[in-house]
Each structure stands twice: as structure tokens, then as C-alpha cells.
Amino acid sequence: MATSAHGRRLDLDGEIDRRLARSGQRWTRGRHAVVDAMKRSVAPMSVTELQAIVGDAVPLSSLYRIISDLVDAKVFIKLEFAEGFARFELDEELAAHHHHLVCHACGVVADLELGDLEVTLDTTAAAIVRTTGFVAQSHRLDFFGLCRNCVSIAS
Ligand SMILES: [Zn+2]
Ligand SMILES: [Zn+2]
Numbered sequence: 001m002a003t004s005a006h007g008r009r010l011d012l013d014g015e016i017d018r019r020l021a022r023s024g025q026r027w028t029r030g031r032h033a034v035v036d037a038m039k040r041s042v043a044p045m046s047v048t049e050l051q052a053i054v055g056d057a058v059p060l061s062s063l064y065r066i067i068s069d070l071v072d073a074k075v076f077i078k079l080e081f082a083e084g085f086a087r088f089e090l091d092e093e094l095a096a097h098h099h100h101l102v103c104h105a106c107g108v109v110a111d112l113e114l115g116d117l118e119v120t121l122d123t124t125a126a127a128i129v130r131t132t133g134f135v136a137q138s139h140r141l142d143f144f145g146l147c148r149n150c151v152s153i154a155s
Contacts, residue, residue, distance in 0.1 A: 012039070012094055016075050019091075023073040030058045034066050035075065043110050044079050044087035044100065081109060081142065092138075100142040105150035112143070 016035060020027065037053040038045065045053075051063055058066065067088055070076040076088045081102045087109060089095065097118070101110045114121070125136040146154060 015094060019073045019075050023069075025069055025073055028066075030054075030062050030066050031070070033057045034063065034070065038076065038088070038090055041089070043108075044089035046085050046087050048085075050088070081144075083107065099140075101147065102142055102144045103147035103150055104144060105146055105154070108147050108149075110147070 017027075020031075025031070033054045034050060037050055047060075047063060047067065050067070051058075051060060054063065067076060071078055071088070074091050075094065077091050079087045079089060079100075081087065081100070083102075092098075096113060099112045099114060101108075101112050103109070121139060121141070125139065128134055128136060
């Protein structure tokens, strides 16, 4: 898959077009605003965080509908980090494969690309096949704990 230097697909807009068309959706101003906000984000966002960015351009009732439509179209995926609310990000095929760092203290969630360490996870997947027969086709791995700021406050 062709990706740019910062990991996004080169034909990201074209692929989003195709996914919307496939689910019978058209671009609207609201959908553009929400997708643009997500494309610029470096971490998964809650509805509240998206609302703060799109502001009055998209009323909250429309925002919920737009997010739900984008999840149906496989443009966004929904993530749960046991925070009591959902977060959303671009579908992994539209962005780059990555993991998450979740701070229990301040609630910050950051994207994490593992680089060469992904090889270790491939090795782990191969070991899982040998020991259990389970063939992993993808994986999710998120880390929960304290971010740098919260560690320094706690110590
Ligand atoms: Zn924190
Ligand atoms: Zn990975």
C-alpha cells in the first residue's frame, strides 16, 4: 500500500470517496468538516473533542449522525478504551498501522507507531500459530498507564 512520509495513504481522499460511494453516501459540508478534522488529528478523538474542532459548523445532533455514517462507510472506526465513552479514528487501511498509549490519570490518548518492533509482534503471531493453531490476521495492542506529564506529577 502506498503511504506518504507521515504514514497516510497518498490517495486518501480518493479512497474515502470510494468508501462513501460504496455505502451510498455523498460528501456534504458537515462530512467534509468532520473528515478534515480527523485527518489532521494525531490521536483518536471523542465526539466532544471533534465537536470542539468543528464548532458551530456542525450541530451536535448532526455530528453524531455524521460519525455513525462514517463508521458505516468504514471511513472511521470506533475505539473503546474503558473510559466510558467511545473514540474514533480513520480506518487503519486509510491511515498507518499503529498502537495507542492511554493515560489513566489525564485521559490523553496518543498514537504510537512501533517501527521495527512490529517484527517482534509478527514473531509473536508465528509463535501463537505454533502453540494454538490460531492464525492472526491483524492485531491490536494498546498500552495503559501514565503519560510523561502525569508520571512527573506523581513522583
Ligand atoms: Zn496523563
Ligand atoms: Zn502493530
